[in-house]
Amino acid sequence: MASKKSVKLKGPKIVVEPPGPKTRAMLKRKERSVTDGIKIGLPAALEYAEGPFMRDVDGNVYLDFTVGIGVHNCGHRPAEMVKACKDQLDKFIHICFMVSPYESYIKLAEEMTRICPGKLTKSIFLNSGSEAVENALKIARSYTKKKWVVSYRSSFHGRTFMDISLTGKEKPYREGFHPLMPYVQHVDFAYCYRCPLNLEHPSCGLACVESIRTAIETSPLADDVCAFVGEPVQGEGGFIPPPPGYWEKIREICDDNGIVLIDDEVQTGFGRTGKMFGIQNWNVVPDLLVSGKGLSLGMPLGGVTGKEEIMASPGPASLGGTFGGNPVCCAGALESIKLTKKALPNTKMIHKVEKKRLNEWKKEFEIVGDVRGLGAMMGIELVKTKAGKEPIPEIARNIQLNCHKKGLYILTAGSFGNVIRLHPPLVIQQDLLEKGLGIIESAIAEESKKAGL
Ligand SMILES: Cc1ncc(COP(=O)(O)O)c(C=O)c1O
Structure with a gap:
């Protein structure tokens, strides 16, 4: 039988709402043994990663739009x-x-x-x-x-x-x-x-x-x-x-x-x-x-x-x-x-798909104040109102956590912490990119509604 580790990952697939029990146990150990100066961004302890996906210790498979903070441009562990x-x-x-x-x-x-x-x-x-x-x-x-x-x-x-x-x-x-x-x-x-x-x-x-x-x-x-x-x-x-x-x-x-x-x-x-x-x-x-x-x-x-x-x-x-x-x-x-x-040539597709989608969000959602970027480095700045441009870092964070629960890793950035940044692997296929963007879109819709914005 193929070992669990050699199975080709398919996802995103959430089998237990993160943080699952094994992650929670690991986070407790982290609290006891690792400096408080290091803060964990997303509550899922990683066990295995390949290509655009990562699996946590609880068996959830995530699509990765963080790529280890802009590192795995060609996906995890290219052969x-x-x-x-x-x-x-x-x-x-x-x-x-x-x-x-x-x-x-x-x-x-x-x-x-x-x-x-x-x-x-x-x-x-x-x-x-x-x-x-x-x-x-x-x-x-x-x-x-x-x-x-x-x-x-x-x-x-x-x-x-x-x-x-x-x-x-x-x-x-x-x-x-x-x-x-x-x-x-x-x-x-x-x-x-x-x-x-x-x-x-x-x-x-x-x-x-x-x-x-x-x-x-x-x-x-x-x-x-x-x-x-x-x-x-x-x-x-x-x-x-x-x-x-x-x-x-x-x-x-x-x-x-x-x-x-x-x-x-x-x-x-x-x-x-x-x-x-x-x-x-x-x-x-x-x-x-x-x-x-x-x-x-x-x-x-x-x-x-x-x-x-x-x-x-x-x-x-x-x-x-x-x-x-x-x-x-x-x-x-x-x-x-x-x-x-x-x-490198695939970044043209990524840019085209993201630019179109992000610009649609800018029209559709009051909280999407600005969308910008070059190539596969695009960001979405979130604000309370388009006219006032008031930064809303807490909603950016909620969108990040909402995406995580749906099986997508994203990061935030910005002087106010209110920018969602997209780091898909440069080798990503269009259908998977669209899937990830779909998750972000539903998270923006849900979190802006929850906040009454
Ligand atoms: C522009 C820039 N310079 C320097 C660094 C530091 O690199 P490292 O985290 O590998 O020390 C970073 C890390 O995010 C960065 O984004």
Whole structure:
């Protein structure tokens, strides 16, 4: 008899309302043994995952539109990638690249140069997106010898001290951890739905970029900014794509002021926005490109890939880490990149189907205030009324839980926690995508009715 684990998953299928008894028991153990600083988003303990589906310990099968927070772009455990990792495990697991070089690390660095925009010719690999952002800043500092770093108020760049200093959102990322790193200046992103300048695109003429220029060119920042860090499309900030022409103007400011432009592609990279990298939706080449998440489809890996002269600036032995660029992770990443290239064309179908459906919801439901996004990175901003735009995070959360009970995993995001974000696997078939969207639609209808909106 085939073991339970080797059965092909079909779903979504709910056999017991989550959280089922086995999940509840595990959550109790979690309460006792795991820090309260980690909060569980959805109440189902995972046992098995394959392709677009996940099965919990109680036997429920879910369709996954979170993909491990934007990681499994080619679905869970693609066979080619699992094989590549197993093959490497059979050779050696770890030696540390600082002790002895090995093929998968160097091959991955060469591949990054091929797939990155422009001429980004040198890489370093780390264990996570957070560590990669941190390293990009060290490199920018050593290259420019300047102090200040500019980032966005509604950004997210990871969990280390430097990363939370760059990240603008106080709760839950920064609160309780002050004092943070000095010499970080936050500026406003082009969040057109809630324009910080109360203007409208395109008549605004991208005035928000001019205010960034003013901040950068005025004391104390003037002539002393080493790096400008941004996500091409904001992820945790609420799936916000800036308008056409935006990144070109930011590039100009960086060029005019000798600032290293750091492109944080941890969430937008590897096909999510319909291009290999999010920044390729604009005509811009960054100085340093930071990768993570979809780089290795679930094996812990982050990277910085950049221009020759900038990447050459840190002193010998000044960068590295015991596990950074682990051989199994790099072997997995090489296969992931091949799979991602094959999956990319499918993002056109995903975008078309989602855009049509989300725009219908915007007309149909008062609480759907804005729908937006690029490629397979689309979000739905929920508000009490279209006119007032009052954020309703509690209803976004109820929709998320309602979807979960129906067998669909989704995430929320945004400065107010009121954005539903869609991360279907890039390889998803249209019928399954429609099924997932159908679940979201019924959850929006039910939860807005319950709230009397
Ligand atoms: C844009 C961005 N940068 C950095 C990070 C941090 O990556 P990691 O969680 O792998 O440390 C994230 C994680 O969500 C991210 O979205």
